[in-house]
Amino acid sequence: MFMGEYNHVLDSKGRIIMPAKFREGLGERFVITRGLDNCLFVYPLSEWTLLEQKLRNLPFTRSDARAFVRFFFSGASECELDKQGRVLIPNNLREHAKLKKDVVVIGVSGRVEIWSREVWDQYSEETGISFEQIAEKIIDIEL
Numbered sequence: 001m002f003m004g005e006y007n008h009v010l011d012s013k014g015r016i017i018m019p020a021k022f023r024e025g026l027g028e029r030f031v032i033t034r035g036l037d038n039c040l041f042v043y044p045l046s047e048w049t050l051l052e053q054k055l056r057n058l059p060f061t062r063s064d065a066r067a068f069v070r071f072f073f074s075g076a077s078e079c080e081l082d083k084q085g086r087v088l089i090p091n092n093l094r095e096h097a098k099l100k101k102d103v104v105v106i107g108v109s110g111r112v113e114i115w116s117r118e119v120w121d122q123y124s125e126e127t128g129i130s131f132e133q134i135a136e137k138i139i140d141i142e143l
Helices: 020-026 045-056 063-074 091-096 117-129 131-138
Strands: 002-009 015-017 029-034 040-044 077-080 086-088 102-109 111-116
Touching: 002 015, 002 020, 020 040, 020 102, 029 045, 029 063, 029 091, 040 045, 045 063, 077 086, 102 117, 111 117
Parallel strands: none
Antiparallel strands: 002 102, 015 086, 029 040, 029 077, 040 111, 102 111
């Protein structure tokens, strides 16, 4: 399980250091793709395979399902860490997530997300205000 928030810097070649706590869970090879809310989703291959199977079962006759699958898979890239624990983020994915210099890497249960610091701060501010209301709508368990 991935959890936590880590601040990193994108280097001039488009690489970031993956937090040490995430490296083992991601494995030698993993997938980075376009995420929702202007971030990137990072999946260990085992999680990616499960997700791929679920998305494969979406009805291809629905235009919204086709559009989502196209968008999601066309942006996907299989990546690996170098010996220093860095990952090269493809240019198209850096553009999607508006990654410039300061980035935030967060753990979200079965996946990792990579955010632009600026976008993450704005998102956190907007959703933090309504966190309790969101929880009331979606969670029917006692935390």
